[in-house]
Amino acid sequence: MIPIERLVNTLNTKALLLGLLTVLIWGSTFAANSYSLQGGFSAGHLLLFRFIVASIIFAIIALIPSLNFRLPEKQDIWKIVLLGIVGINGYHICATFGQLTISAGTAGMLIGSGPIFTTIFAILILKERLSKIGWIGLAFGFAGISLIAIGSGDTAFGIAPGVFLTILAAIATSIFFVYQKPLFKKYSAIELTAYFTWVGTIPFLIFAPGLIEAVQTVPVEVNITAIYIGVFPTAIAYLTWAYALSQSNASSISTVLYLEPVIAIIVAWIWLSELPKSISIIGGIIAISSVILVNFYGKNQNTIKKIQLDPKKSS
Secondary structure: OOHHHHHHHHOOHHHHHHHHHHHHHHHHHHHHHHHHHHOOOOHHHHHHHHHHHHHHHHHHHHOOHHHOOOOOOHHHHHHHHHHHHHHHHHHHHHHHHHOOOOOHHHHHHHHHOHHHHHHHHHHHHOOOOEOHHHHHHHHHHHHHHHHHHHOOOOOOOOOOHHHHHHHHHHHHHHHHHHHHHHHHHOOOHHHHHHHHHHHHHHHHHHHOOOHHHHHHHOOHHHHHHHHHHHHHHHHHHHHHHHHHHHOOOHHHHHHHHHHHHHHHHHHHHHHHOOOOOHHHHHHHHHHHHHHHHHHHHOEOOOOOOOOOOOOOOOO
């Protein structure tokens, strides 16, 4: 069965629409970040601002009686803290500071290739097995990432420093996905997202000095964009994604994530008049195609159901 048939057959309409809405929001994050950074926010101030907004939203949600929001059990706190540091602080620091030197579209393609690293960690940690097609797909994936990197710099074959930070962000979120899997047996996606958001916000307080002055001095439209990042990509999109997961199989709904790099490029083109270089776009096509190849055709059929990974919880 080809991927599109598998997706249609395993998802209901509501889950598919919510998944597409989520990916549309997440895909806009890269352009919104670039706009905010170019408009006067430092990377640190933008990170703290968006997570303060998201933390407040999740605090309000946690107080809604009908949700029966639970606090984490004592034995799970250290796991949640460590995962929050890696998946929230590690990912967002590398991704946001990385966008200081690379375009929104390039960042989107590099993050979109993150499942390549997720597969590697799944092999090493969860003992997942790949077929020959899977290994070929991984090889093409790294070739695609190399082309994206080569096209990121100002010179013909220069590599911008932000590429390495963004690849580290992709690795951080891959570790995050692999190790958070057991926690979903005990907590809902909304609960875990709230825990990770709150944990991740605390280290970002190191960027607090000067934040109020920054908010007062940047243009109004930049503040609105930063609020948008905090409300939608950092909070609301996680809620729509959680609901989509509750209505479908995680491995099926995660298929729509392959659209995120495409959306990132289109939004950056419309909003910022910004396009990655041709060689980067070719690399992005190769990398994302390899991810699809590995996920649909490259995994050992005897282990797929056992170790399916949950989709990304950071953008």
